[in-house]
Amino acid sequence: MISCILPPYMLDRIAENGTEEQRAKSAETARISELMRNDRQAAAARVVIPRAMAAPARQRNVYTANNLSGLPGTLVRAEGSAPSGDLAVDEAYDGAGATYDLYWEVYQRNSIDGAGMRLDSTVHYQKGYDNAFWNGSQMVYGDGDEDLPPSQRLFNRFTISIDVIGHELTHGVTQYTGGLVYINQPGALNESFSDVFGSLVKQRSLGQTAAQADWIIGQGLFTSNVNGIGLRSMKDPGTAYNDPVLGKDPQPGHMKDYVTTTSDNGGVHINSGIPNRAFYLIASELGGNAWEKAGQIWYVTLRDRIRSNTDFQGAADLTYAVAGELFGAGSLEQQAVKNGWAGVGINVTGGGEPTPTPNPNPGCVAAVLKFLGFK
Amino acid sequence: MIIRFERSGGFAGMLLRAEIDVQELEPHEREEIHRLVAEAGFFELPPRLQSAGGGADRFQYVLSIEEPGGRSHTLEVSEEAVPPDLQPLIERVAYLARRSRRQSC
Ligand SMILES: [Zn+2]
Numbered sequence: 001m002i003s004c005i006l007p008p009y010m011l012d013r014i015a016e017n018g019t020e021e022q023r024a025k026s027a028e029t030a031r032i033s034e035l036m037r038n039d040r041q042a043a044a045a046r047v048v049i050p051r052a053m054a055a056p057a058r059q060r061n062v063y064t065a066n067n068l069s070g071l072p073g074t075l076v077r078a079e080g081s082a083p084s085g086d087l088a089v090d091e092a093y094d095g096a097g098a099t100y101d102l103y104w105e106v107y108q109r110n111s112i113d114g115a116g117m118r119l120d121s122t123v124h125y126q127k128g129y130d131n132a133f134w135n136g137s138q139m140v141y142g143d144g145d146e147d148l149p150p151s152q153r154l155f156n157r158f159t160i161s162i163d164v165i166g167h168e169l170t171h172g173v174t175q176y177t178g179g180l181v182y183i184n185q186p187g188a189l190n191e192s193f194s195d196v197f198g199s200l201v202k203q204r205s206l207g208q209t210a211a212q213a214d215w216i217i218g219q220g221l222f223t224s225n226v227n228g229i230g231l232r233s234m235k236d237p238g239t240a241y242n243d244p245v246l247g248k249d250p251q252p253g254h255m256k257d258y259v260t261t262t263s264d265n266g267g268v269h270i271n272s273g274i275p276n277r278a279f280y281l282i283a284s285e286l287g288g289n290a291w292e293k294a295g296q297i298w299y300v301t302l303r304d305r306i307r308s309n310t311d312f313q314g315a316a317d318l319t320y321a322v323a324g325e326l327f328g329a330g331s332l333e334q335q336a337v338k339n340g341w342a343g344v345g346i347n348v349t350g351g352g353e354p355t356p357t358p359n360p361n362p363g364c365v366a367a368v369l370k371f372l373g374f375k
Numbered sequence: 376m377i378i379r380f381e382r383s384g385g386f387a388g389m390l391l392r393a394e395i396d397v398q399e400l401e402p403h404e405r406e407e408i409h410r411l412v413a414e415a416g417f418f419e420l421p422p423r424l425q426s427a428g429g430g431a432d433r434f435q436y437v438l439s440i441e442e443p444g445g446r447s448h449t450l451e452v453s454e455e456a457v458p459p460d461l462q463p464l465i466e467r468v469a470y471l472a473r474r475s476r477r478q479s480c
Binding site for chain 2: 044069126127128130131132133134135143145147152154155158167168171175182190191194218221231245246247250263264265267268269270284
């Protein structure tokens with residue numbers, strides 16, 4: 001389902017400039033025209049395209065950069081084709097599939113843009129590239145320190161950990177929904193949403209409850225030369241590694257330890273420990289599978305409420321409000337959200353009333369236009 | 376020639392920092408660095424290169440190069456804004472920095 005707010009000028013464009021084919025393509029176009037007739041002065045109108053109309057199907061392409069910098073590189077494995085035998089290619093393919101499945105089967109979201117966008121991944125990016133990233137339209141993975149002698153390597157290939165794949169793909173989802181700017185607290189929230197859904201992909205693929213999960217991000221990324229189990233711990237931020245070469249995991253798990261820095265876009269990969277732990281606390285209090293209740297609250301908040309400049313306090317208030325809407329005011333679920341944020345030093349404010357302000361997210365609007373056949 | 380290199384950000388959010396005295400490198404590595412600095416037109420680059428491009432988990436670099444008794448220049452550049460001519464130098468210096476972090480320990 002695509003659900004977002006279209007500004008009036010865009011409604012004009014669809015209603016007046018649409019071809020017959022485009023109009024015929026979706027009854028939604030007619031509904032938009034009707035909305036316009038009935039409420040010309042409305043600042044915006046919510047457009048909901050039924051799930052059935054955006055035929056859900058996984059579409060994955062995995063490319064290799066052949067250790068160079070060009071993107072996307074050479075196509076190695078397209079949707080439906082057999083395993084390539086290249087470990088990184090097949091991990092990127094399977095991980096993108098598991099992430100698509102979480103979003104579709106649990107949250108009824110059809111891919112990154114909500115409109116079936118193809119999931120493009122490139123592996124073998126550059127040489128000695130110990131990183132993975134989202135470039136605004138695709139996922140990219142390096143091979144770690146493969147160009148160093150084994151005794152000097154710190155990082156393995158970045159596809160080795162399925163939560164890294166879920167993390168990168170979720171940056172795309174955030175881009176098309178909440179649109180959190182990548183700096184300071186909104187940036188740390190952006191990072192945290194990626195860690196949360198990355199971890200949920202892993203937990204669901206392993207069939208683990210909140211109590212069974214390790215809540216580690218990037219388990220397996222370090223070689224045996226490093227003293228650490230992964231890059232981040234959502235359960236206990238600051239404890240994932242402690243190594244003579246890499247130093248100690250710098251993540252805080254409480255507001256009193258919030259790190260003020262200009263490095264890393266204001267510490268987006270550092271302070272994400274705080275909302276990460278809040279999510280862990282909430283999921284643990286609720287018990288069972290974390291992707292069900294806690295994940296649903298987080299997903300709906302990201303999709304409908306988060307804005308580009310939402311900070312930690314805002315996220316706490318919004319998740320609390322969403323929990324009340326989904327499970328009832330004063331429900332155990334809503335109480336768990338309040339407790340989880342309190343556990344990291346953030347007290348939910350406000351009564352958790354709905355705050356239906358329009359989401360002017362351009363990515364969502366683009367997805368609707370694309371679905372309707374506009375360029 | 377002294378090269379100071381700092382890489383922050385990325386998925387891991389870790390700082391990678393190195394100071395490289397190019398004269399102490401093997402001759403073939405030294406020559407390669409001199410060639411890559413020249414090919415990048417490093418001393419003619421502005422002090423700061425940013426890109427409006429979106430995305431997440433990208434690196435940010437600060438690269439300083441000091442020639443003996445000569446020019447020096449510091450460049451702050453986000454990964455997505457690295458010009459193609461500079462890319463090989465960044466990759467090479469990052470390699471030397473990654474190599475030295477285990478050796479210097
Ligand atoms: Zn990230």
